[in-house]
Amino acid sequence: MVSDTIFAMSSGAGRAGIAVVRTSGPRAGEALGAMLGGKGLPQPRRALLTAVVDPRDGITIDRCLVLWFPAPSSFTGEDVFELHLHGGRAVLDAALAALAAFPGLRPAEPGEFTRRAFDNGLLDLTAVEGLADLITAETEAQRRQALRQLEGGLSAKVQAWQTRLVKLLAEIEAWIDFPDEDLPENLVAGHAREVEKLALEIEGALASGLSARRLREGVMIAIIGPPNAGKSSIINRLAKRDAAIVSEIAGTTRDVVEVHLSLSGFPVTVADTAGLREAEAGELDPIEREGIRRSRDRASSADFLLGVFDLRDFPELDRETLGLLSEKSLVLLNKADLVSEPDASLLQWQSGIAPETICISAVSGAGFNALEAALEKRLRAELSDALAAPGFSRLRHEQCLRDCVVALRRFDPRAEVELQAEELRIALRTLGRLLGRVDVEDLLDVIFRDFCIGK
Ligand SMILES: Nc1nc2c(ncn2[C@@H]2O[C@H](COP(=O)(O)OP(=O)(O)OP(=O)(O)O)[C@@H](O)[C@H]2O)c(=O)[nH]1
Ligand SMILES: [K+]
Ligand SMILES: [Mg+2]
Numbered sequence: 423m424v425s426d427t428i429f430a431m432s433s434g435a436g437r438a439g440i441a442v443v444r445t446s447g448p449r450a451g452e453a454l455g456a457m458l459g460g461k462g463l464p465q466p467r468r469a470l471l472t473a474v475v476d477p478r479d480g481i482t483i484d485r486c487l488v489l490w491f492p493a494p495s496s497f498t499g500e501d502v503f504e505l506h507l508h509g510g511r512a513v514l515d516a517a518l519a520a521l522a523a524f525p526g527l528r529p530a531e532p533g534e535f536t537r538r539a540f541d542n543g544l545l546d547l548t549a550v551e552g553l554a555d556l557i558t559a560e561t562e563a564q565r566r567q568a569l570r571q572l573e574g575g576l577s578a579k580v581q582a583w584q585t586r587l588v589k590l591l592a593e594i595e596a597w598i599d600f601p602d603e604d605l606p607e608n609l610v611a612g613h614a615r616e617v618e619k620l621a622l623e624i625e626g627a628l629a630s631g632l633s634a635r636r637l638r639e640g641v642m643i644a645i646i647g648p649p650n651a652g653k654s655s656i657i658n659r660l661a662k663r664d665a666a667i668v669s670e671i672a673g674t675t676r677d678v679v680e681v682h683l684s685l686s687g688f689p690v691t692v693a694d695t696a697g698l699r700e701a702e703a704g705e706l707d708p709i710e711r712e713g714i715r716r717s718r719d720r721a722s723s724a725d726f727l728l729g730v731f732d733l734r735d736f737p738e739l740d741r742e743t744l745g746l747l748s749e750k751s752l753v754l755l756n757k758a759d760l761v762s763e764p765d766a767s768l769l770q771w772q773s774g775i776a777p778e779t780i781c782i783s784a785v786s787g788a789g790f791n792a793l794e795a796a797l798e799k800r801l802r803a804e805l806s807d808a809l810a811a812p813g814f815s816r817l818r819h820e821q822c823l824r825d826c827v828v829a830l831r832r833f834d835p836r837a838e839v840e841l842q843a844e845e846l847r848i849a850l851r852t853l854g855r856l857l858g859r860v861d862v863e864d865l866l867d868v869i870f871r872d873f874c875i876g877k
Contacts, residue, residue, distance in 0.1 A: 426526070426527075429521045429529060431443050443521070446496070446538060449526040450503050451501050454503040457520065458472060459475045470487065471488075472485070475520075477523075483516045484507050484517065486506050491504075498542065500542070545572075546577050546857040547858025548574075560682070567634065571812055575812030579812075590616055617830050630808070630813050630814075634815035638816070639689075640691045642690075645693065645730055646717055646727055647740065650672045651697065651730040652732070652784045655785070656782070657679065660683060672699075676712070678693050678717070699714070731753070736771075752779075752780060753780070757784075758783040759783040780792050823852070
């Protein structure tokens, strides 16, 4: 099947020093030759500084770097060339118009270059997802995770499982031709052991996938506490901007206010919430009541909490807030600037009782170094699996692996060989689906739709 030749600007929108326009497909070589004014194609994979012309009138568009990647050694696996043009609007318009006018060329659709790389077997689906994650990575840890996935960290694991399953399946299928003979006892035991081992390994990967998903999506931290404790002041200091309204009026925050931060290179979403307070029916207005409902909601879905109190209320701290804190949570006693001497009972509480307690001041910034260090420790623990090895970072991966484990757990080494083989084939198919090598057509559209044009 001969595909169209496609082109697009692959660098970001807006005026820039350099803009990259990429062309891929069977007519790429012809188009490049015409744009170089018939001087022949440059050496493959070597940058050439040259004049690029509009083939319609021979007028020079720009003097720029040109790269030629003949098939199959290119990103898409097709003939590809890149123009590294000066990134002005008029230069780009002229280059894109010249390409559009060339017979057989058309603008690319979103994700179409990557789609071709996938169709030509250069990237499997986990690598495609890694590429998408790399383009959107916002923190150092996310970048590393995405790159490992793009480079085949997940594929390698899945392929190793596939190889073992195929070997097992071949051994079992060999007996299908002898329906009257039972499998020798030592083989039955060996198969049972191998399937059990595979199931355990995949379950282990599922468990550490949680950490990979947190790394991809960001760890959720919620700030909770009684009204006026200084929750909004704290999120503003963490975000280094005025994300939430601060006032001396109790009950200022109603909606959950989220900020995305990179803390020591780790992605987090911190949520500021409405102050928790109990009141007689009718005492709180319905909007604040709804705000408090949202706070509790957010507290229950967060990975861990920062419980904030006014230091001057110590030791009578709000019971509801305390009740929501897990041992991963942190207690922040705020407004330390208003208290001269920490009293003995406070020191004792700080040293002895979980959860860990830090005295801070959102106004002076005192204690924020200790707070950030404590947060980093928790993030490292939360993400440790994902930092150690590439993990299954998407719900889609989790679903495939779960289906695989279900099939393996159904495998019965004493059942008829046809039934045994069938479970192994199902397990293999789920792994194939994870890599995008079986029945994936409907999935593809979903995944490639998230790419932008030129990728
Ligand atoms: N002196 C001092 N005042 C603070 C500190 N943190 C917050 N405040 C003040 O305390 C008041 C309440 O602060 P907010 O940040 O709005 O408190 P909140 O917990 O978000 O309040 P609600 O949203 O109403 O629940 C404001 O007047 C702040 O300026 C602090 O560390 N020291
Ligand atoms: K307030
Ligand atoms: Mg607030």
